[in-house]
Amino acid sequence: MAPNDSTATDGGTKGAAARRKAARYAVPVAVAGVAAATIGLVPALASTGDPDLPKITAQQLIEKIAASDTQQLSGTVRISTDLGLPSFGGLADAFVKGGGPGGGEGGSSADPQTKLTELASGTHTLRIATDGPDRQRLSVLDDAAEYSLIRDGAEVWAYDSGSNQAYHATDDRAGAKRNGSSAPVPDSVPTTPKALAEQFLKAAGPTTSVTVDGTARVAGRDAYKLVVKPKQAGSTVASVTVAVDAKNGVPLKFTLLPSGGGKAVVDAGFTKVDFAKPAASSFTFTPPKGAQVTEADDAKAQQHKSGGPEGLGIFPGVGEPGAGGKGADGAKDTKVIGEGWNAIAEITVPGGAGLPSKASGEVPAEAQQFLDALGDKVTGKFGSGTVFKTRLVNALMTDSGKVYVGAVTPESLVKAADNAS
Incomplete structure (x- = not known):
């Protein structure tokens, strides 16, 4: 900077x-579009009991x-x-x-x-x-x-x-x-x-x-x-x-x-x-x-052999929001909606697949229990989907295979999905 x-x-x-x-x-929990900006020219005033420093x-x-x-x-x-x-x-x-x-x-x-x-x-x-x-x-x-x-x-x-x-x-x-x-x-x-x-x-x-x-x-x-x-x-x-x-x-x-x-x-x-x-x-x-x-080279070779995702950050399967193009594990067509603190990353899941379910045989019972505990079903102009909530970053995965993620409220995610539909 x-x-x-x-x-x-x-x-x-x-x-x-x-x-x-x-x-x-x-x-897909990754902080998307969080920015810091306009400088308020407010002088620092020492508080009682804290160091007395120059303004x-x-x-x-x-x-x-x-x-x-x-x-x-x-x-x-x-x-x-x-x-x-x-x-x-x-x-x-x-x-x-x-x-x-x-x-x-x-x-x-x-x-x-x-x-x-x-x-x-x-x-x-x-x-x-x-x-x-x-x-x-x-x-x-x-x-x-x-x-x-x-x-x-x-x-x-x-x-x-x-x-x-x-x-x-x-x-x-x-x-x-x-x-x-x-x-x-x-x-x-x-x-x-x-x-x-x-x-x-x-x-x-x-x-x-x-x-x-x-x-x-x-x-x-x-x-x-x-x-x-x-x-x-x-x-x-x-x-x-x-x-x-x-x-x-x-x-x-x-x-x-x-x-x-x-x-x-x-x-x-x-x-x-x-x-x-x-x-x-x-x-x-x-x-x-x-x-x-x-x-490291041996681990990378084994990763290719097993088909595991590359480039794991904290959360697997999702590329860097806002980077555009392909993300990790094949995610593509990533774009950013909005700006600043309200920026939302829209990610298209390969093949247009929505959230897998236990009934489909794609998700182990333990993983399904984890997802169910986090997710809330929602509907809108975009169709239907599931919102996964944390105290900081929320994500909406639609049944049509799109993910909306950002440090914003669930309502903001639904609104973004509606506007994009």
Whole structure:
């Protein structure tokens, strides 16, 4: 973003095929068209008990974020995500066993494309370190195990201590240099406040107000609070607050509140941070004795053999909204309806197929139960379909094979489908 821009095994052949179909029709929940924009020149005023910092405008603060050249840091990040969905940990494990990326015969639980989907729900503690654009380490800490993702130049390693499995790739095949933070993680899985903030600030437009609302202390650092709010009605987002380090412009905390009320949908922030150069040993890795090592090229070959979808982000079977052309797993003719916070991605499912059902034999009973728990039947000029709801992103899949998805209300999706029919 320019400084002055305005500103989501059963081992049998039939079982594997059913799982692949279920993955293809998985609920398409991806944040579509969320933008941050018009700069409100409101000065920051220190609140009682918070740091007394010099006044700054939103324009100046966004320029400070854009100009930040901090490339060395280490610390601990706590991230909580509540989309109103069941935990994705079990779904990720099932996908590994069932033929998704890294899944099926020869798959690896250490594959970042599946392991990091767990960050889409629940509360997690991450330990991170970075030393320039080509050296990063990300560790997800659990009670009894640790998952680490390490990049050192062209070498990328991932290791799951719980299963003693490792995954090795070269260049950017594990998703390196993405999310605006050079972190070796899959698309759509931002793992730092900086990556989250940049997703909301990179596509600014006139549909958003951005102001500075006081100061705060985060991880022992003085920070300004940048508040982003939609001007449009109908968005599921109430506000986004980014705590920005007053000294170096690094986002330290990111909080997204839903318009429906309740606790934050996403709350990610440093609990500890150090801007000194991390130890070189942080970026070295040797597989432990007895570890099962999977090479990225071998996993990709197995993926083609099993017919699993490529390019998995958090949610399989759906391309990037707004990109146009073909999406993942063959989705085509993707276009965007509306703009700003109310933008809706319209995706045409290959073959014009609607949502599969248990009666058709295409969906396992467990997957059908999951879909039924989320979906509400709706009708309109477009015909009939099912709306899948979360606290942030909603999706309408019509029986004629079109998907409408965005960070908007279900009513907005139905209206978009009616207008497009």
